Amino acid sequence: MSHTLSPLAPKTYPDMPSIGGVRFATAAVGIKYAERTDVLLMLFDAPAAVAGVFTRSRCPSAAVDWCRANLPGGTARALLVNSGNANAFTGRKGAEATALSARYVAEATGCAPQEVFLASTGVIGEPLDAHKFDGVVQRLAEEAREQDWVAAARAIMTTDTFPKAATRTADLGGRTVTLNGIAKGAGMVAPDMATMLSFLVTDAPIAAPVLQALLSEVVETSYNAITIDGDTSTSDTVLLFATGAAGGTSIERADDPRLGAFRAALADLTRELAQWVAKDGEGARKFVEVRVTGAESDASAKRIALSIANSPLVKTAVAGEDANWGRVVMAVGKAGEPADRDRLAIWFGDVRVAVAGERDPDYSETAATEVMRRDEIPLTVDLGLGDGQARVWTCDLTKEYVAINGDYRS
Structure with a gap:
């Protein structure tokens, strides 16, 4: 099976020096x-x-x-x-x-x-x-x-x-x-x-x-x-x-x-x-950095970040360039980690979409959508509970992922 080169592939490769031995x-x-x-x-x-x-x-x-x-x-x-x-x-x-x-x-x-x-x-x-x-x-x-x-x-x-x-x-x-x-x-x-x-x-x-x-x-x-x-x-x-x-x-x-x-x-x-x-995720078109701050511990922050990054609904929203921050709220809530709905704040890029448990009063759908159209998307969640933080990286979930894995052994 042949796969189309990821649009996120490097344009050039580094000059790899020799290593003795x-x-x-x-x-x-x-x-x-x-x-x-x-x-x-x-x-x-x-x-x-x-x-x-x-x-x-x-x-x-x-x-x-x-x-x-x-x-x-x-x-x-x-x-x-x-x-x-x-x-x-x-x-x-x-x-x-x-x-x-x-x-x-x-x-x-x-x-x-x-x-x-x-x-x-x-x-x-x-x-x-x-x-x-x-x-x-x-x-x-x-x-x-x-x-x-x-x-x-x-x-x-x-x-x-x-x-x-x-x-x-x-x-x-x-x-x-x-x-x-x-x-x-x-x-x-x-x-x-x-x-x-x-x-x-x-x-x-x-x-x-x-x-x-x-x-x-x-x-x-x-x-x-x-x-x-x-x-x-x-x-x-x-x-x-x-x-x-x-x-x-x-x-x-x-x-x-x-x-x-x-x-x-x-x-x-x-x-x-x-x-x-x-x-280079199978079928990927977008790269996502999920950053969680304000957690009770670094370990808690990482579990929440992975809950977001692993969510099929979050990943398909990214694929569709949909600034659906409600899915991020869902992923935070299901992680099983300490979180306070009314302290939560969410950013897509530098656009704050939610704060204090509700949509940001200055929320702009147009600005958030512009962020979602990028090849690389930063997504930040601040829990407002402590000093714990973590970063994880993922990609979007596209139809091509299903196609690749639907006939992987053939």
């Missing part, structure tokens, strides 16, 4: 899609520190199980990703497929299978034929040279309409380090600990436990702050690798003061990648 290659093996790359092999010249966060779905994929089992080892030599098949809900065959996939990579690279990380995305319930990787992995290992990050991002796409890649640099104890990332996701996106798939690599010398602390922290305001359709994937996986190729003393403590700029860069990078996922 990592190489990769892509291939088309026909897992589901014809004549498009669907396999990515990333290799690390020396053992890289690794951190990961995964879906909290009670029906995780076999690849998620594999990564969870290997993550305590703290080191990675390779990452193998395939699109077109999630290898989820595939029972014993799924576990066997992950073991065989890792074995192919280990044999081609001379590392242990436990140093191979795996990710799969695509159709749920269809066994993954890992034999398709036989020979291909060996060729990819031999070809792995250049770092074409956009090509890598393209290889992990399913219903995405554009690849997602971003880069940042940061000062780390007087040295400049680089952080690159790719992501995929367009549907079945309401992340619960991670996003559909995202892989981040830095040349910073950071120990695995510190990487884990950093990653677990930033997902809450990035990958866990987006939603497209309210459905959490079986395959959510974010992996962060550190090659240490930038040199310098390894950072062994999460409270090391040298980490300040790196922590900020990681948060900024993951937030950008997460927003690109929301902008």
Whole structure:
């Protein structure tokens, strides 16, 4: 199935610098899609520190199980990703497929299978034929040279309409380090600990436990702050690798003061990648930032923001460019969080549409509609109860979303 390029797609891609200690290659093996790359092999010249966060779905994929089992080892030599098949809900065959996939990579690279990380995305319930990787992995290992990050991002796409890649640099104890990332996701996106798939690599010398602390922290305001359709994937996986190729003393403590700029860069990078996922929502035409302020706590604000962002009625109003603020009131009220109707205020962009429990006396339908005609729409709710605040990002819900998912397996 072909999908029209999202109107929110980037007009240009960043110049992604190379990162020392990592190489990769892509291939088309026909897992589901014809004549498009669907396999990515990333290799690390020396053992890289690794951190990961995964879906909290009670029906995780076999690849998620594999990564969870290997993550305590703290080191990675390779990452193998395939699109077109999630290898989820595939029972014993799924576990066997992950073991065989890792074995192919280990044999081609001379590392242990436990140093191979795996990710799969695509159709749920269809066994993954890992034999398709036989020979291909060996060729990819031999070809792995250049770092074409956009090509890598393209290889992990399913219903995405554009690849997602971003880069940042940061000062780390007087040295400049680089952080690159790719992501995929367009549907079945309401992340619960991670996003559909995202892989981040830095040349910073950071120990695995510190990487884990950093990653677990930033997902809450990035990958866990987006939603497209309210459905959490079986395959959510974010992996962060550190090659240490930038040199310098390894950072062994999460409270090391040298980490300040790196922590900020990681948060900024993951937030950008997460927003690109929301902008590529299946059938999306509009990008929405939902900001909730004045809540009793940040956690309460986030639950209310997600209630708004996940509401089909809010999202269809956005699609129809209808400034229907009553649907926002509904979504706040159903969230189950502390709220006082008579303190509520709502803005579409900089247009206040409701205040003190009723329509704003200066409300202008024309001004509100102008905001709704934008490609990117800020929506703000102030609860007037406390200091809690949160931001989440979503997209509109269009007929195209139904069309895409109505025949996804065909």
